[in-house]
Amino acid sequence: xxxxxxxxxxxxxxxxxxxxxxxxxxxxxxxxxxxxxxxxxxxxxxxxxxxxxxxxxxxxxxxxxxxxxxxxxxxxxxxxxxxxxxxxxxxxxxxxxxxxxxxxxxxxxxxxxxxxxxxxxxxxxxxxxxxxxxxxxxxxxxxxxxxxxxxxxxxxx
Amino acid sequence: xxxxxxxxxxxxxxxxxxxxxxxxxxxxxxxxxxxxxxxxxxxxxxxxxxxxxxxxxxxxxxxxxxxxxxxxxxxxxxxxxxxxxxxxxxxxxxxxxxxxxxxxxxxxxxxxxxxxxxxxxxxxxxxxxxxxxxxxxxxxxxxxxxxxxxxxxxxxxxxxxxxxxxxxxxxxxxxxxxxxxxxxxxxxxxxxxxxxxxxxxxxxxxxxxxxxxxxxxxxxxxxxxxxxxxxxxxxxxxxxxxxxxxxxxxxxxxxxxxxxxxxxxxxxxxxxxxxxxxxxxxxxxxxxxxxxxxxxxxxxxxxxxxxxxxxxxxxxxxxxxxxxxxxxxxxxxxxxxxx
Amino acid sequence: xxxxxxxxxxxxxxxxxxxxxxxxxxxxxxxxxxxxxxxxxxxxxxxxxxxxxxxxxxxxxxxxxxxxxxxxxxxxxxxxxxxxxxxxxxxxxxxxxxxxxxxxxxxxxxxxxxxxxxxxxxxxxxxxxxxxxxxxxxxxxxxxxxxxxxxxxxxxxxxxxxxxxxxxxxxxxxxxxxxxxxxxxxxxxxxxxxxxxxxxxxxxxxxxxxxxxxxxxxxxxxxxxxxxxxxxxxxxxxxxxxxxxxxxxxxxxxxxxxxxxxxxxxxxxxxxxxxxxxxxxxxxxxxxxxxxxxxxxxxxxxxxxxxxxxxxxxxxxxxxxxxxxxxxxxxxxxxxxxxxxxxxxxxxxxxxxxxxxxxxxxxxxxxxxxxxxxxxxxxxxxxxxxxxxxxxxx
Numbered sequence: 001x002x003x004x005x006x007x008x009x010x011x012x013x014x015x016x017x018x019x020x021x022x023x024x025x026x027x028x029x030x031x032x033x034x035x036x037x038x039x040x041x042x043x044x045x046x047x048x049x050x051x052x053x054x055x056x057x058x059x060x061x062x063x064x065x066x067x068x069x070x071x072x073x074x075x076x077x078x079x080x081x082x083x084x085x086x087x088x089x090x091x092x093x094x095x096x097x098x099x100x101x102x103x104x105x106x107x108x109x110x111x112x113x114x115x116x117x118x119x120x121x122x123x124x125x126x127x128x129x130x131x132x133x134x135x136x137x138x139x140x141x142x143x144x145x146x147x148x149x150x151x152x153x154x155x156x157x
Numbered sequence: 158x159x160x161x162x163x164x165x166x167x168x169x170x171x172x173x174x175x176x177x178x179x180x181x182x183x184x185x186x187x188x189x190x191x192x193x194x195x196x197x198x199x200x201x202x203x204x205x206x207x208x209x210x211x212x213x214x215x216x217x218x219x220x221x222x223x224x225x226x227x228x229x230x231x232x233x234x235x236x237x238x239x240x241x242x243x244x245x246x247x248x249x250x251x252x253x254x255x256x257x258x259x260x261x262x263x264x265x266x267x268x269x270x271x272x273x274x275x276x277x278x279x280x281x282x283x284x285x286x287x288x289x290x291x292x293x294x295x296x297x298x299x300x301x302x303x304x305x306x307x308x309x310x311x312x313x314x315x316x317x318x319x320x321x322x323x324x325x326x327x328x329x330x331x332x333x334x335x336x337x338x339x340x341x342x343x344x345x346x347x348x349x350x351x352x353x354x355x356x357x358x359x360x361x362x363x364x365x366x367x368x369x370x371x372x373x374x375x376x377x378x379x380x381x382x383x384x385x386x387x388x389x390x391x392x393x394x395x396x397x398x399x400x401x402x403x404x405x406x407x408x409x410x411x412x413x414x415x416x417x418x419x420x421x422x423x424x425x426x427x428x429x430x431x432x433x434x435x436x437x438x439x440x441x442x443x444x445x446x447x448x449x450x451x452x453x454x455x456x457x458x459x460x461x462x463x464x465x466x467x468x469x470x471x472x473x474x475x476x477x478x479x480x481x482x483x484x485x486x487x488x489x490x491x492x493x494x495x496x
Numbered sequence: 497x498x499x500x501x502x503x504x505x506x507x508x509x510x511x512x513x514x515x516x517x518x519x520x521x522x523x524x525x526x527x528x529x530x531x532x533x534x535x536x537x538x539x540x541x542x543x544x545x546x547x548x549x550x551x552x553x554x555x556x557x558x559x560x561x562x563x564x565x566x567x568x569x570x571x572x573x574x575x576x577x578x579x580x581x582x583x584x585x586x587x588x589x590x591x592x593x594x595x596x597x598x599x600x601x602x603x604x605x606x607x608x609x610x611x612x613x614x615x616x617x618x619x620x621x622x623x624x625x626x627x628x629x630x631x632x633x634x635x636x637x638x639x640x641x642x643x644x645x646x647x648x649x650x651x652x653x654x655x656x657x658x659x660x661x662x663x664x665x666x667x668x669x670x671x672x673x674x675x676x677x678x679x680x681x682x683x684x685x686x687x688x689x690x691x692x693x694x695x696x697x698x699x700x701x702x703x704x705x706x707x708x709x710x711x712x713x714x715x716x717x718x719x720x721x722x723x724x725x726x727x728x729x730x731x732x733x734x735x736x737x738x739x740x741x742x743x744x745x746x747x748x749x750x751x752x753x754x755x756x757x758x759x760x761x762x763x764x765x766x767x768x769x770x771x772x773x774x775x776x777x778x779x780x781x782x783x784x785x786x787x788x789x790x791x792x793x794x795x796x797x798x799x800x801x802x803x804x805x806x807x808x809x810x811x812x813x814x815x816x817x818x819x820x821x822x823x824x825x826x827x828x829x830x831x832x833x834x835x836x837x838x839x840x841x842x843x844x845x846x847x848x849x850x851x852x853x854x855x856x857x858x859x860x861x862x863x864x865x866x867x868x869x870x871x872x873x874x875x876x877x878x879x880x881x882x883x884x885x886x887x888x889x890x
Contacts, residue, residue, distance in 0.1 A: 012716030013462060019712045020196045020461045020637055028200045029644060041651070043673060043689060045658040066570035107573030107664045112672070121658065154690035197640040294521050298543070298871065376634050377719055380872070388528060463719050464634030466872045467543060 042150040044123040045106045047137075049145030050097055054118035057092040061110035061119060069103035070110060071096060099142060101127070102135040122148040170263045174252050182408040185452055186214040189408075192453070193460045221404075224397035231292035232394065240290065241395065241402035244283035248406045250276045251413045256331045258426050258440030259433075269330040270318050273417060274311070277372070280410070281307040284374075284381065287403075288391035299390025302467050303381030307372060309474040314368035316482035317361045320489040321353055321421045330417075334425035352424035357492060361485045362422045364478050366451075369414040371470065373407065376459045380467045411452060419447035518546055521871075525554050529632045529875045532885025536862070538874075545874060548866040550859060555889040563849035568594050568668060568816060571849065576662035578853060579887040582621035582830045583661045584613045584653065589827035590849075591666040592760045593838045596823045598668060598816065605806040606670030609688065611761045612696070612799050613653065613665065614827075615792040619703060620649050621830035622785045622792075625882050629782060630714050632879040633723050638713050645706040648699040655689050668816055670809030687808060693800045700793045707789055715786065724778035728865055728877035731776055738864065739857040742832025744881055747784045748776035754828035766798045778880035785882070817844055829854050831882060851890055855883035 031038050040046060057074035073096040079089045111119045122145050129135055137145075187202070190213060194201025206212025228234050254269040256262040266272050281304060288300010322328050325336035337352050354362050371378040382390040392403055419425060424447075426440030465473070521540045525533040533554035539546040559578065563571050575590055576583040588610060595602060602610075627642035650660040657663035657673055665671050673688075714720055730740070735748040745752060751772040755763040771787035773780035820842040826835035832854030839848040858881050866874055 006718045006721055010718045012712075012718050012721075015712045016461050016714075016717050017457060019709055020457060023198050023637075023641075024192065024195045026198060028195070028198055030200050032200075032203070041655045041658075041689065043656075043658045044654055064567070064570065066566055066573055105573060106659065106662070107570075108658065109569055109573060112569075155687040193636075197637050198644060199640060294519060298521075302543075376636075379634065460637055461713070462635060462717065463630060463723060465719060466723060466870065468870070469722055 040123040040125065042123060043121070044125075045108060045121050046123040046125040047101070047121075047127060047145050047148075048099055048104075048111060048142070049120050049122050049149055050139065050142035051118045051120070051146060052094055052097070052139060052143055054116045055094050055097065056116055056118075057094050058115065060113050060115065064109050064113045066107060066109065067103045067105050069100040069105075071098040071100070094139065097139045097142065098136050100136045102132050120146065120149045122146075123150065124148045167263065171253075174263055175249065178249070178252055178409060178412060179405070181412050182405055183214045183218075185408045185411055186217075186404075187211060188452065189456050189459075190214075192456050196457070196460045218401060221397055221401040226397045226399075227394070229292050229394050233290040233292070236286050236290035237394075238399070240283045240287040241399045241406070242283075243286065244280045245402045245406040245409070247276055247279035247283065248409045248413060251410075251417075254330050255413070255416045255420065256334060256426060256440075257444055258437040259331065260437055261426075261440060262331060265329055265331045267327075267329050270322055270328045270333075270421075273330075274315050274318060277410070277413070278307070278311055280406070281311075284391055287395070288381075291391065291394040293394055295388060296391050296393050299381045299393070303374065303391055305467070306374070306378060306380060306470060309471055310368045310371035310378075310478075313364050313474060313478035313482050314372060316479065316486060317365040317368065318417075318421060320361045320482070320486045321358060323486060323489045323493055324353060324356065324358070326493075330420050330425070334420060334427050337424045338427045350424075350427075350429060352422060354422040357489065358422055358485075360481060361489075362418070364482050364485070365418055365422065366454075367478065368474075369418060370455060370458065371474070373410055373414060373455075375407075375411075375455065377462045377464050378470055379464050380470065411455060412448060415448045415451040415455065416444065418451055419444060423447045423451075516541070523874070525551075529878060530885075531628075531878070531883055532888075534859075534885055534888070536866075536874075538866075540871065543870050543872075545866055545869050545871065548863050548874075550862050552856075552859070552885070552888050555885045557886075557890065559851060559890040560849055563846055565845060567844045568818065568846070571846070572666055573662075573664045575851075576659075576664055577886065578851065578890055579621075579829065579831060579834070579855070579884050580661055581624050581884055582617035583659075584617040584657075584663045584665065585621075585827065585829045586834065587663070587666040588614060588760065589825045589834055590836045590838070591668060592827070593823040593825040593836045594668050594818060596825060597821045597838060597840050598818045600669045600810055600812060602670045603807050603810050604804045606808055606810075607762055608799055608803040609656075609671055609808070610666065611763065611766075612796055612803070613656065613663070614761060615796045615799070616649050616653055616696075618792045618830040619789055619796075620646055620653075622789045623649070623703075623706075625782075625785050626710050626714075626789075629879045629882075630720070632875050633720060635714065635717070635720070638710050641706050641709050641713070645699075645703050648702055652692070652696055652699055655695065656692055667809055667812070669812045670807070672809050693803075696796060696800055700796055703789065703793055707786060710786065715783065721779060723872075723876055724782065724880070725775075727778045727873050728869070728880060729775065729777045730861065730865060734861070734864070735776070738861040740832070740861060741854055741857065742829065743771070743781055743784045743788060744832065744858055746771060747773045747780035749774045754826060754833060758826065760825060760827060763795075765802065766795050768792075768795050778876050781880040781882070815844065817842060818846070826852065831855055831884070831887060832858060853887045853890055855885075855887035856890075858883050859888055 057072060059072055062068070062070040062072045072094070074092050074094050076090045077093045079091045081088055108121065111121055124145060191201045191210070202210030202213035204210060205216040228237055251273050253263045254266050254273055256265065284303040284307065285300050288296050288303060291297070321333060325333040327333060327336065338350050340350055374381050382392065392400065395403060426436065426444045428439075428443045431439050431443070518539045518541045521538045523536040523538055524530040525535040530536070535551040535554065537549045537551060559574065562574060566574065572587055572591060575586045578586045623642045623646040627639035630638045653663055654660045657665040665673065730744070730748050732749040735745050735750060740748070741752075749772065751770055753770040756770060768791045771784045771791060773784050818840045820840055822837070822839045824835055824837040826833050833852070834854050835852035837850040837852070838846050841847040861881070862878070865877060869877065
């Protein structure tokens with residue numbers, strides 16, 4: 001309770017002023033974007049990238065997305081048999097794989113449920129657009145992000 | 158350097174002082190932005206005008222000039238439009254009597270202090286007009302708080318100045334500086350002059366500074382503006398040139414109050430060891446240094462302390478500052494007569 | 497008075513106060529101090545508030561309805577956003593409720609990591625309070641000090657989970673950082689990043705230093721004391737009556753902290769004090785939160801040494817079907833008691849999810865406490881209750 005009483009020469013006011021004066025002479029911790037950029041941690045969820053070779057159009061990511069922001073279209077193709085006299089196999093081919101980043105929640109459920117390791121997180125974050133339509137990244141653009149995916153970082157033992 | 162013609166003389170002096178003070182206001186605005194920023198551990202203006210950001214106030218001014226001129230729908234349009242000009246002209250009029258050197262004053266009135274305090278209280282009217290005419294309940298609350306606060310703090314301001322007048326024996330600001338320049342005691346072969354701050358006006362100085370910060374509506378007395386409660390108080394509906402007028406008016410008033418405090422208590426344009434003939438040249442610099450110190454303290458306080466509630470600041474004015482100031486006058490009078 | 501008959505002179509009441517009609521002042525929904533889109537329709541007499549009616553719902557996002565058509569993993573990603581200031585804390589109670597229903601025990605290491613991150617979320621939320629509360633009273637500087645240190649805490653959370661505000665870290669049976677880059681990442685069991693514990697120790701030192709700075713700037717400041725001591729006093733029994741929880745309750749003298757009563761996380765294995773104050777005014781609520789930051793730092797520093805090694809997540813079937821049942825689990829969120837009531841009919845999605853959010857109950861005391869207060873005191877009191885509209889409206 002004694003902490004609540006106001007003592008006459010008001011020492012608390014001057015202690016506060018001393019903190020401010022001290023801060024006046026310290027170097028600012030500001031990062032001057034865009035001249036300097038902060039490098040995000042490797043694990044940061046910046047953008048999702050796609051490895052089209054691994055994708056088998058199983059649609060799990062589109063189904064599990066809470067916002068339904070992944071649009072997938074594919075068709076089945078016939079592939080000649082591996083050996084003579086074998087049966088004709090069908091393989092799914094990806095026609096369209098769009099992620100709408102205006103809707104995306106960056107939760108990572110799609111990356112997690114993919115059974116074929118086709119989706120990866122990348123810490124890139126500079127893809128703002130002037131129009132919302134530009135936030136729909138198509139298959140080619142998603143493949144470009146693949147180059148920015150960092151190596152698996154070291155883990156705590 | 159006179160041309161002989163009184164009107165021309167005065168016109169030149171007025172223009173020079175106006176120009177100097179307006180650029181001074183820009184400097185103070187920049188100082189507040191930069192110092193305030195570094196006190197908060199951030200860089201402040203950075204891009205406008207090169208790395209230091211010195212052109213920020215100019216950029217802000219240009220930005221405000223090209224903004225749309227809005228008058229709210231239900232507002233009393235003539236009163237709304239007139240309010241900012243009233244505030245700015247009253248503030249500029251205070252610079253007429255402030256001496257920058259023994260001859261560098263627009264007009265050294267015998268009633269200097271009286272004129273100063275009377276003219277600066279016209280700003281209260283302007284603030285009240287702004288609050289009422291904005292047709293906005295928040296502005297109204299801000300305007301009413303401002304009226305109560307500014308009227309309440311006129312009195313300690315005045316009474317503290319009266320104690321100095323009693324001690325100096327004259328109301329003319331030049332006379333007050335000369336009274337401080339007089340020798341107080343002679344130690345060996347040195348004539349020592351003491352500013353009123355140290356000649357018994359310590360409490361008076363504190364009262365004057367508190368009342369000055371309250372007159373300026375700055376934290377810790379910014380209930381009229383109270384950004385986190387009333388958005389911008391009586392200034393909410395203003396934009397463009399009118400807002401610039403209020404803004405400039407506030408910073409001009411900071412310089413004015415600091416200059417008056419420096420003149421009354423710190424010795425004004427006078428400093429020891431400066432020969433008489435150089436005072437006209439060095440005077441503005443000396444006054445400038447003292448004003449800079451006081452302005453720094455005012456900025457420092459603004460960025461550190463929170464604001465007082467309306468009833469608490471009224472309490473402080475009427476129950477503490479005014480009796481203290483009256484006691485100060487009595488003591489100053491006793492000392493003046495007895496010694 | 498309106499009777500046409502003559503009145504005896506003893507019945508005539510003469511008022512010397514100027515009778516003026518009250519003004520209806522609409523505070524919000526856009527207002528610098530309402531912590532979001534809260535509307536208070538206040539009847540004001542001069543500067544004194546006669547009564548106040550809060551109008552909420554401007555931020556209703558329909559969480560409980562959304563939860564009826566989302567799987568448990570999807571709901572975990574969504575509920576981060578209820579109390580967005582401390583994202584991680586919102587997930588804990590939910591995931592524990594699901595784990596209770598499904599009968600899955602989380603691993604030891606996961607429980608300790610959840611504890612560390614919960615305390616980091618508490619530090620983060622209270623640092624936001626430290627920055628915004630003095631700002632509402634007019635002191636503009638503590639904001640930058642508090643948020644600067646909060647950045648360090650958020651960097652820690654980002655390093656471990658990938659997201660600063662919305663970690664989405666909990667899974668049924670443990671925790672799982674979002675899979676990072678390289679196909680090797682998925683095959684290697686992801687764990688906390690290297691240097692996490694060392695970085696946490698450093699960040700905690702910085703947080704303690706900034707607590708001292710804020711102490712000097714705010715706690716001892718006589719103007720703050722003048723604005724907050726004796727303002728908005730909530731006696732202990734009224735606090736319990738209105739369902740207050742968290743620091744608001746503890747500042748009124750009721751020393752109830754769920755971390756000492758229900759152990760959904762291993763709080764019984766760390767030593768810490770519960771911050772309690774007696775007065776129940778705004779100053780006490782502020783001091784309790786500052787104290788809680790220090791206690792949370794203490795917990796984190798102990799927990800770092802106690803984290804066992806082991807897997808991060810228990811073995812869980814890929815498609816999780818939770819058996820039929822109901823569970824209510826509550827957690828000590830930074831803002832108070834936060835509970836989830838999950839009703840499952842045996843499926844991938846819950847039948848019903850009811851969220852007992854802290855700020856909704858904390859807000860219910862506003863009409864009682866704001867009666868006959870001054871307008872500046874309204875701002876001080878609302879700020880000291882520390883509610884967030886996302887929490888109120890869900």
